[in-house]
Amino acid sequence: MNKLLLKKYLNNTCTDQELEQVKQFLKQPESEELFREVLDEAWQEMEEPELNIHAMATYRQQLMQKVQNNNENIPETSKLWPTTWIKYAAILVLPLMFGLYQLSKNKKEISAKVAIIESYNPKGQRSIVSLSDGTVIYLGSNSKICYPKTFSNVREIELIGEAFFKVKRDPARPFIIHTNNIQTKVLGTSFKIEAFRGNPVEVSVATGKVSVDRQADPTKKQLTSVAVLTPGNLVNWDEKTKKATLAKISTQELEQWKDGNLTFNNQRLADVVAVLERCYNVKIHISSDALSNYRINTTCSLNESITKIMDIMGKAASFKYKLQGDQIIISN
Known part of the structure; x- marks a missing residue:
């Protein structure tokens, strides 16, 4: 709570x-x-x-x-x-x-x-939201933020989905993002949060320092530290396993995400497809488990059409695809 x-x-x-x-x-x-x-x-x-x-x-x-x-x-x-x-x-x-x-x-x-504002992007849409304190949020597809029209002593918002934050520095008023049981706290920095329902929460830092904590017991106020992140670092918290995984990430890659550039580093085709479905509001079906587990390394722009991106990935992963109704079918 x-x-x-x-x-x-x-x-x-x-x-x-x-x-x-x-x-x-x-x-x-x-x-x-x-x-x-x-x-x-x-x-x-x-x-x-x-x-x-x-x-x-x-x-x-x-x-x-x-x-x-x-x-x-x-x-x-x-x-x-x-x-x-x-x-x-x-x-x-x-x-x-x-x-x-x-x-x-x-x-x-x-x-x-005391008015609470809700900004929501359906699949296939992205937006930029400017808050009253000067903070700018690049909100991804199928994502929602809730925030007060004006902030009081503490700047708090709620996120479901993914977003890149450029938080206006204000040492007297921390900026806190609530995502399920995870709380991300900063004073002024830029970072990305991915927090879709049912999936692990991932926080990646481009500049500054970010504190990531979790609420172990929803009925209590006590927080447990998950990680303190500096530029080029990320933490992935899996609520199901109660496990935190630390990793490195390119700060340039994070900055590019807000401009609609997607980078996939050794990621399963199934995970890449899930991102493309959300960003383009399409259905993509993979015909075999072997293809689903194929590892993808590529960078693409959301300014390109979905067919252009499928052409690029198809050549890299040696698969074929076809349009069938409102779906894309990927096969060997």
């Missing part, structure tokens, strides 16, 4: 799956501390200089009293949450947040501060 997902919950922008994940998390005793921190940050973001401080303090007291009273009026056998008041506050958070907004003279401006 991370703060960004809880903020989405407060902002009522969770998907059904995310909503269920938050609800299950809030049933855990360990959720109180993290949820309290998120609420405190929300308070801080709303406390504009022009607000009446006495009125705010009074409202805080009334809010807590209201939650406690509501909790006391629920029979023990029908309570949805543990007895701690903050858990029950989660149920009431939307109307309470609306009440907070009424205290501000500039409601629209404050609301924008």
Whole structure:
């Protein structure tokens, strides 16, 4: 569980799956501390200089009293949450947040501060996303990022898929990327993350230093270090085997990825095909296991057509291909 997902919950922008994940998390005793921190940050973001401080303090007291009273009026056998008041506050958070907004003279401006933006690329599309702090993200195909419209004390986003980051340096505000149970933390650097659902997470560094940690227990806040990476190094974390693999990578190759150049170094044809399917939104079928395991060494540009790339790989790997309906069939 991370703060960004809880903020989405407060902002009522969770998907059904995310909503269920938050609800299950809030049933855990360990959720109180993290949820309290998120609420405190929300308070801080709303406390504009022009607000009446006495009125705010009074409202805080009334809010807590209201939650406690509501909790006391629920029979023990029908309570949805543990007895701690903050858990029950989660149920009431939307109307309470609306009440907070009424205290501000500039409601629209404050609301924008907690807005969560979602950028998604379907297969076959790539995009460049510029964040409010000056960070630039090159988002790959079949990938999604969620980020606040404006950052507070900590810069946090969520990634599913792959992206290359050029993080604006800000020593006072670390930049954190959440990918499943992996957290990547930087101050200002450039690096690439690949984190598709069901696959290992891979972090590769082009410039600067990157800290990669994992959340061993989703119900707790403690993090375990996976690796600290410097330029030209990568770590591959497999959640299924709980194993981290370190390797070297060309920094030039990483920089080129953001421009649409793909480099395959001794990779299985099956793995290369998976990348091409995602980047070109096509279906590619390999007719034999022997071909699937054939090792590919090549560099190609996404500016080229898929048939041109298949021609190049076919000559290198001595295979044939044909178009059949909406599929490409690879055979000996």
